[in-house]
Amino acid sequence: MPPSNSNKPRVLLLGAIEHAHSSWASIGDIADIVRPRSTEREEFLNEAASGSFSDCIVAYRTFESVSITGKIDDEVLSALSPSLRYICHNGAGYDQVDIQACTARGVLVSNTPTAVDEATADMGIFLLVGALRNLAVGMANLRAGEWRGNSPPAPGHDPEGKILGILGMGGIGRNMARKASLAFGMKILYHNRKRLDESVEAEIGAEFVDFDTLLRESDVLSLNLPLNENTRHIISGNEFAKMKKGVTIINTARGGVMDEAALVDALHTGQVNSAGLDVYENEPAIHPGLLENPRVMLVPHMGTWTIETSMKMEEWAISNVRSALETGTLRTIVPEQRTIEGQAVRR
């Protein structure tokens, strides 16, 4: 589509709006919406090169739109240059966007923190109970018409009184800590780049410990940290070896924070007894060693997959689009860019 003759700013829509239709329609009142025809990266880069997205100053993107663009890296940014100034990501985790490359090109990025906390923590709790209780085995046997099966699942474990270790104490980690301690009386240990205020620790009943203590002491270890160059494979063979034998691992963050092959090995030796996973290193591909292991609860990245939370996330991301268009600032700029003075875009 060639640039239009309208005087309105142009907004590139990467992915679909599923719920917040009236808010998105109101963006259409103040901007022209451009939708790519492409279905994969090469095609998208060619479409951009043909000038289809020229003059787009804001891009709204969904997690799934990575199938169209691939990672938003310097190559994609260069194709969308020089007009693009804001990327409004619909999601809390923004590892699909190279923030350094964006900053270097003066492109500001927003995400949707807190909107995801409740639903993702709920998923963490579901996986925690399911993995502790070996529910995946029983459920699979029942669906295969075998009731509990020829070799019934071993009896599981109660969460009550166990130690939940939380790695990454952002909004989701804190929400999960609160739920696990209130609902099950679990003792909460956590490790985070930055220690929480004492008042917050007291409110959620969580104790700060160093990384190795967290690994050593946890009966259940929940990964709740973002994926970036410092956290990729933060849990791998060495870390599993330091854990309590028979630990349960929960991951609702990003697959890449854990070395999946090392998890498969640790499950094999019994060092890890069970796992509950919502995220994978190479989604939608799943390591065959996880698929074939009945002690792993597997969910296809559905942490925020509820009508209420999806709506909240879309409304949030759309409010960033509106803010960019109307004020030249983002409501929730990503932490790495918060120091960019007045969010002024360097050119």
Ligand SMILES: O=C(O)C(=O)CO
């Ligand atoms: O918000 C996120 O980062 C998600 O993974 C949503 O599915």
